[in-house]
Amino acid sequence: MTDFFQDQPLRIAGHTFTSRLLVGTGKYKDFDETAEAIAASGAEVVTFAVRRSNLGQEAGEPNLLDVVPPERFTLLPNTAGCYTAKDAVRTCKLARELLDGHKLVKLEVLGDDHTLYPNVVETLKAAEELLKDGFDVMVYTSDDPIVARELEQMAAAPSCRWAR
Secondary structure, X not given: OOOOOOOOOEEEOOEEEOOOOEEEOOOOOOHHHHHHHHHHHOOOEEEEEHHHOOOOOOOXXXXXXXXXXXXXXXXXXXXXXXXXXXXXXXXXXXHHHHOOOOOEEEEOXXXXXXXXXXXXXXXXXXXXXXXXXXXXXXXXXOOOHHHHXXXXXXXXXXXXXXXX
């Protein structure tokens, strides 16, 4: 095994990270467990489903930003649960509004509920629109090298390959 990555920072869309681990918030029983797991992980990037998270829009309810403060972590809002480019774009715009202009997003456009396989046609449409609108887009996609090349030519950030 090589030491190539040991002291190499990870750079994504103008952000620099020492940790290569990105963690999510969706699998914990409560916010206390979420906070403990994220702290223990050492991750600097935390992804969350915009559609399932309270970012202050629901007064009186627990707020994800109290557990994952934007001053400490790079937030990576994602479009989990979206099945069309239109829904994904709308969700990213909502995240940008709720997070005061935040533009780094993880684009997920699903094609199948059971396998969670991405719909690459809708993904490409959404990526193109989001990039034109000034977003920095990390893409959840298939392992198809042609799709990866198309995304690269659009200037999307590194892709998140489909895994079940």
